[in-house]
Amino acid sequence: MSRSRAGWAVVKESRNRREFSISEGRLVGARGQRQGSLKVDYVLVFKGRSLVVVEAESEADNYTEGLQQAKDYGQCLELRFACSTNGIKFVGLTLKLVKKKI
Secondary structure, X not given: OXXXXXXXXXXXXXXXXXXXXXXXXXXXXXXXXXXXXXXXXXXXXXXXXXXXEEEEOOOOOOOOOOHHHHHHHHHHOOOOEEEEEOOOOEEEEEOOOOOOOO
């Protein structure tokens, strides 16, 4: 099911953020070049608040293929929900929020 058929980005004040960068990557080498940036496939946003990370896999892959990655990204962004999909089926998780110590 497409996001628009599910009502996402159709409902007022909802939108999709595609390939949302959560890390520029680590610095490597003498020049300090960035390597291995992390990007979430989608972050679903409602009224300016990020709600859920979506990891999208190809239709040929199992729909649970990106679940661990979605969970890791969701925790990194301190979101409550994460899901993985292959465009046909999806699985979602409610994440346990852990407050980061400053």
